[in-house]
Amino acid sequence: MTDSANPRGLIYAQPMGDTPVSGLNGGRFLFATALLGAGVAISQFGSNGVEQAMICFAAGLVAIVAMADLSSPAKHNPQAAAPIREPEIKPISQHRDFTSFIDGLADPVLVLTGTNVRRANSAARKLLGEYCVGEDVRLVIRHPAAADLLVDTSAAAEGPIQLVGIGSRDQRWEMLVRDMPGGERILHLWDRSGVYAVERMRTDFVANASHELRTPLASIKGFIETLEDNEAGADPETRARFLNVMFREANRMQKLIDDLISLSRIEAEKFRVPDTPVDLPELMREVQTVLRHSHPERGADIVLDIGPDLPPLRGDRTQLSQLLHNLVSNSMKYGQAGTPVTMRLRSSRNGALVRLSVSDCGEGIAPEHLPRLTERFYRVDSSRSRAIGGTGLGLSIVKHIVERHRGRLEIDSEVQRGTTMTITLPADPRTPQIDGSGPNPDLTVPA
Ligand SMILES: Nc1ncnc2c1ncn2[C@@H]1O[C@H](COP(=O)(O)OP(=O)(O)O)[C@@H](O)[C@H]1O
């Protein structure tokens, strides 16, 4: 048997040595020497030589015994004669670098002996308590789904199990327990909350989008059925009224689909930094003109306030136009009729940033809604938004455009006073200057 039988080299065995064989060979050599010595003595000393020969022969035999004794594996290498046995394998937690290794992991890791917590890395201590070491793991992770796995060592090979509510109430974890050499078990927790949230957002989004499309579709179908009725369909006034509603609902569906497509396009381009030169003041004037034509009554209230010394700007013109349309349309819709809707543009002192804002005087937004406004389909008043042609996607699109330009969106609002949406953009998104850590004196933008 050789060491190569165990790649980890944990089993020690006598290597296939040649010592005993060479010992025997040495013995035969001495035996032959003794015989030769005896022969020489007889030939030299005649009958007297028999005595000498016997002495030589005896000396040779003694030498053989001595050689055999010396070459005996037991005496030559006491280990070699011992039966092959597996040495004790050190528990994994006793490895010299084990603590620094598990402390370097971001996920919580426990080392268990039976159900006792032997070691806990810093992430585990932070999650389960500083004093979890030495405790019974069932008291440390008090979770019905985990209990079986923690007690039943044969269940450890099964796949991970889901745990909810460890740490904070909504946190979702996956837990895996695995046997380690040396009789210990490793318990590994990893946070799946982010994955779960994304998955939930995706299903919510599909449900919301379907709901938003189904409502106008149901309405259009209802009107078609009514118009098919000979009596109602024959009346020109009813017919005109119904067709008008159908047209409006179809427009709503189209607007929703357009916004959904925009959103997915912007998201798809998220990591491609926009770098085309854009004349933002010219774009602002264009948006003002377009909205004045499309909404003559409210469009007249749009005011431009463009500051001096603006730096050349890079970005995605189509997306910045969409951003302005969405913000100004909101101010026109939710601001009070007859009050100004102001588009303002300023440069930072060093010209690295621009600040673009859209303000209105109107109903404003209550503080509890502010954090959720950029969520898809979130509205303060859904039925009102729908009634005035809103999709609930406008601010979500704005947020994604701002993110793609490496900028920042701030919403200031006061109920019954009005709202200001401010976007801070780096003049060149390829060299962003915004870190979100508060005002930087060099980059201050005058109000
Ligand atoms: N300037 C504003 N003043 C008051 N409320 C606003 C303003 N802008 C947006 N909101 C609120 O934010 C919600 C989300 O806006 P948005 O995403 O553009 O969707 P919508 O299609 O409803 O306009 C709106 O429904 C409205 O309740």
Ligand SMILES: [Mg+2]
């Ligand atoms: Mg809107």
